[in-house]
Structures are given as structure tokens and as C-alpha cells.
Amino acid sequence: MFGWLCTYIPEEILHAAGALPIRITGYSKETELEDGNAYLYINTCSFSRSCLQLGLKGEYDFLDGVVGGSTCDGARRLFDLWRNYIDTPFYHVLTVPRKYTQPAHDLYHSQVKQFKTHLEEFLGIQITDESLYRSIVVYNESRNLLKRLYELRKFDTPPISGTETMEVLNTCFRMPKELFNEWLRSLLDELSIRENSHKSRARLMVVGSVMTNPEFIESIEELGGLVVTDELCTSTRYWSDPVVLDRNITPLEAISQRYLNNFPCARMFPSDERFNRILDLARDFRVDGVISQIVRYCVPYAHDLPLLTERLKGQGIPTLALDVEYGTSGSGQIRTRVQAFLEMLEAKRN
């Protein structure tokens, strides 16, 4: 079993090696982070502190390896500390370029190749093109099924809530993809005849930092907002864009292209790539308002916020900016602010 941290880590390679890839998500609930705070200092995002806390407590001891990328300050420092204080047998960090240019693709591809070689050496196996092809098919199937799930959310009264969708996604990071695909197919069949559809005061989109706590979405939906789509690395940015197989390139090249070109994180340049895809989603899912939830000290998203807010405003979409801690359930002040935001959206509509 191998832990991976960020959506720029190609899971298919781990899968093709016969490993079970598991996403490192820390505690997805509000919790005390004494060790995380002591080792990483409080100005590191609570997501990184939470992951480290779990690692230091030995709750990731079942992992045979961890794989990370140079994606943001929080992630790289988490791995620095992990390397020095947690004894995981295999450890690999990829340099992930921040651009989409051909040289950036070449560099990322060489990094992915090095990762594959390192993994082969560690496991004493060879990861063949055939096994990579098979893994691509399995992972593309997951992406396709998740896309179908999201399509249902475009309905006026979707058969699935944002809270339920987040629960589906959380299982996706932890179970074998073949099983997940089977399970999701059944769910989609069930949803096609589901009667209790969700009505709402406003159709919302959640954007921003990493988030895995369905209770946060639930707190919004309890107030009458319906989260119909999102732009999170634990949801849309995870499953968007399949690996495109092409006879002229190797499966490894196809994987590399997909991961660097995928729906971008705020770390990537230019930011308009991300903003445009958010605007597309907002239009396709007929979003009334956007809730930006940024984990404190998640600097890439905090920097993007003024620019994104302005672009959304240009499309007539208001934004509610929430500063949160990772794992927050959305209680207290957050509920008050969401309530006021929903009232504003209703007033705007009328």
C-alpha cells in the first residue's frame, strides 16, 4: 500500500505495480493537532499538519511508501518532516512544473519515468506497458463514472446532494478502483430511479483548498443551499480529464500529459487556466453563487482569490469567501455567513 498526497501524483503507476494507492488526507474532522503544530509550526496549513499528525501517531504505519510532489510549500515541508521523523520504507518526491509548455511536459515526463524506475527497483518488478494500459482503463472508467454522477447534479432537482457526493469521493481515494467502479455503477443505477430529489434555495459551487469533510457541505445544505458542483482537488480536479491513449505515444507519456494538463491547482501558471474552467463549471451547472473555502495558510488559493472573485463578478456570480481550518464542519460563524449569503442570493434572484 502506497500513500500519495496530491493530484499531480500519477496513481496509475502505483496501480500498475500491483500496489493499492491510498490518498493521504489526514483527519478529515476538526481535531487537536498538537504534534502537527509542534513539528510543522502553526503557519503551515492545517491539512499538512493533520497529515503529519496522523503519520506521527503511527496511523499511516501500514504504508509501504509515500509519494509526493513539489506542489506547494505545505506539501514539500510535510514531506521534509515525514522523511525525517516517520519511518516509511519507500519515499519519492516528484518535481512538478508549474507550466503547460512542451519543455514542462518533457520535464514532468522525465520525473514520472524516474518515479516508475524507483518504484520498480523498490518492488523488484517491472511495470510493463500492458499493465499501465490496464490501469489507465480502470482509472478512466472511474473518471467516466464520476463524470456521470456529476452530470446528474446538473438537473433542476438533482438526485444526489453535495454531501452524498463528497462521501462517494472519499471512498474513491481508499478502495481498490475495480471495486469502486463496480459500486459506483450500482449507485448510478439506483440514482436513475431515485425519487427523493433535492430542491434548494440556491445552486452553489464550492471552490478552493483541499477538503474531505462531508459535514462541511452538509452544513451548507442544511441551510437550504445545494452544492451542485465544486472545484476541489478531492473532487472535480481529481476525476476531470481522462488519460487519452494515442498509438503514437507510450502509456507513460499519456499519463504524464494527463496529470500535468489536468484541471489545474492554484499552483499552476497562468491562473486563468483554472479560472476559465471554474467559469465553465459555473455556467454548465447553472450556479447562483460560489463559496470559496480556503484553509488558513493555503497561500496559492489565497493569492488567487481577489482575481477569481473579480472574474466571477464579471459573470454576475457572487462569491462568499470563507477562511477555514482543514476538517471544519462548518459550524457557528460559517453557518451565519452562509445563511446571509443565501439570503443575498435569494434577494438578487427576486
Added chain:
Amino acid sequence: MTVSQGKENKLNSIIRASRIISRMNQASPEARKSNTLYYQMIADYYTRLLEASKEGKFIAAHTVFFPTEILYAMDIVPMHTETTTWMIALFTGHSADMLSAGVELGLASEICTPHRGLAGAFALGVLPRPSVMLWSNLVCDNTAKSGELLMEINHCPGFFIDHPFQRSEDEEKYLVGELRDMIHFLEEQSGRKMDWDRLADIVARMDRQIELFREINELRKAIPTPFNPQGFLQLLTIDYLFPGRPEATKYLETLRDELVERVKAGQGAVSPERFRLMSLFIPPMYLIGFLEKISQEYGAVSVTEPFFTYWGEGALDPAKPLESVVKKSYMLPEMRMYGPLDERALNGIVNCAEQYRVDGAVYYADVGCRHTCATIKLFKDVLDRIDVPVLTLDCDVVDPTITSEEDVRDKLEQFFELLEDRQ
């Protein structure tokens, strides 16, 4: 992207203050000549910038650890953004309006003050409007993410250099390509051509300057150490603002000669020298005068700064100027903590502590700096292995509301007591 405008030109304050210090230094027989040169250089740098702005010349604003050599080779006037925010805090002691303006733009409080203040400074019109914005991801997310907002505020085009995280042949090749693309961008925007011969000359001078940095570091090993307690900040600024410039060579040679004389004479920067310190990261700029004073009072002096003055190994080759600029970016002292903090990187700190025979380390924990603060525990543990105690001082490099002079005094005094007890 607008905020309420204020027209105070803080750059004039830097120029005025630098000229005054320089003149006072000149008039004082005991003052170091290098100090006079340093303040002249600062005044000249900002005078050139303001004149260029008045004359409508092409100005390139750029972030920290940027290959300024390229701008000098193209005869483009540079404006080092973070250093300018620090300089404003240092020389005017007043950056609250810039920080508020940054918040007004929508920047969250977790964005470090040099970058929040910088966005605010541009929005207020405190800094000249640049022709282009240039930035890279060295060495943190704040730097990587600052450029696009600054482009919007200044209504100017920009170029982002994607600096790879680790070092390999592929990564160096990628960075060379990034620099080539940036040169092409600058040629298009400025109408100037890259002067490759000039870049080669600059690289040759830069190579010499790195040698001088190393010579100065060697001299600082002496007991008592000859360089003043917070003097390393000058060394930083020299490379930030004047890499490969003839005046930087002159400054470094002058300083080196002064230190040679002091070492020969057994003359220390503080007398008596009681505590040899390692400085980890940057002290609050608005407290520099106070820190210098308390260092003199207690005989404490920073003798090594692994992430600011301790250059990596290697030499530059003027015959391969662009490759050398890339190589230099990997030799920068700050690069020790950019890539993975593996055993090799951590050993660098231990080596510094041992070679410079430090009694203790002061960790300036800038509360807005995530990529440095996350290393406090790690570095403390590494230094603990060789029995070097570490004082962590929570502070902010620009914002004086985070910590007070009294608080810093209390903590330093307690630390000096601890060091004394150990002696």
C-alpha cells in the same frame, strides 16, 4: 483592482536616508569605507529607478532570487520588489498603509507582509509603475503567486520563471529554456537585444563576487569575528540588487580588505566577543538598529547564516553565460532549503555551526513565512545533536505589530543568560 490612493513616495525617503548615512560614514574616521559604499549604492539604485520612472524608461519589477544579471546585460532598470518593501520598513519604519492597502485588495492575512505590502504599495502608487513584472517560484508559494495580481494592478505584461524543485540535468536544461523564453519576452517588450558579451562579462564578475563572498565568510571564522553583528544583511542586499555589477565587486573587495586588517589586528566586531551566533532567516527590519545595539551590549555577533551567506560549491563559466546564471541559481545559499531537506541539506547547517564555532542560533520565525517556519523543529533537532541551543523569535520582517522591541529584548537577554551559564 484599485484601492484608495496615497502619493507619498517612500523611495525618496530611502534615498535621503542612505545619502545621509553615507555622508556621515564618510565624515567619520572610524567608519568602514565599505559601509559608505553600501549606502551610496542603495541611494544610487533607487535614484536610477526614480529617474527611469520619470523619463518613461523601461523598468522591470522582479521578485527575490531573480537572475537580475540578465536585466543588467540588457540594460534594463530593475526594481527588486521584496527588497524594496523591506527597505521601506527599514528606512521609514512605516509600512502599515501598504499592508492595509494589500488587505483592501482582498489579500488574506496569511499572505506574508513583504508580498501583501508590495501589492499594497503598487496599488497606492508608492512604487513606480513597472513596464513588466517578472517573477519565479523561488523560494515559496508567495513569490510564485504574487506576479499575476501585480500585473493586474500595474496593467503590465509579465513573465513567470518556473524554477524546478530539485537539481538534475533535465531540470537545469528546463531552467535554461525558461530563461531563454524570458529573454525573448523582454526583447519583444523592451525593443532591446540581449547583449551576450555583456552577460558573459557580468557572469565573470559574478564568479569573482562569489569568490569574494567565500573569502569574507572565511574571515568571519576568526575569533573574534571581524564583521558587525547584523552586517550579513548587507551581503544579502549586494547579491539581491547588484549581482555582477562593478560596484558590487568594489564593495566586496573593500569589505574583504577591511576584514583582513581587522583579523590581523585581532579586532572584533563586538568587544568582548562573548556569544557567536548562527542567524536563521531574516530579522525584523524595523528592529535592525536595536538588534545591532543589543548585540554590542551583550557581545553577541552573527558569524554565519547558512541560508543567506553560505554559497554552494562550484564556479561560473563566462563562455556559457546562460548556463552559468542557472548554475548560480542553484549555488545561492537560500537554495539549501528550497529542494528536499535531506541529510545533505541538514548537514550543511551542522557544518556551518561547527566551522564557525557557534554558541547558539537565533531563529527569526517570521510568522508570515511558511516555508521557513515549518523547519524550526527540524533545524532545532539537528542543532541539538551537536549541542547548539536555538532561540526561536516569533516576529515579522516588515510588520512591527507582531512583536515589540521589549519582547525581543527579554527573549534575547534570557537566551544570552542561558549561553553564559553553558559557558
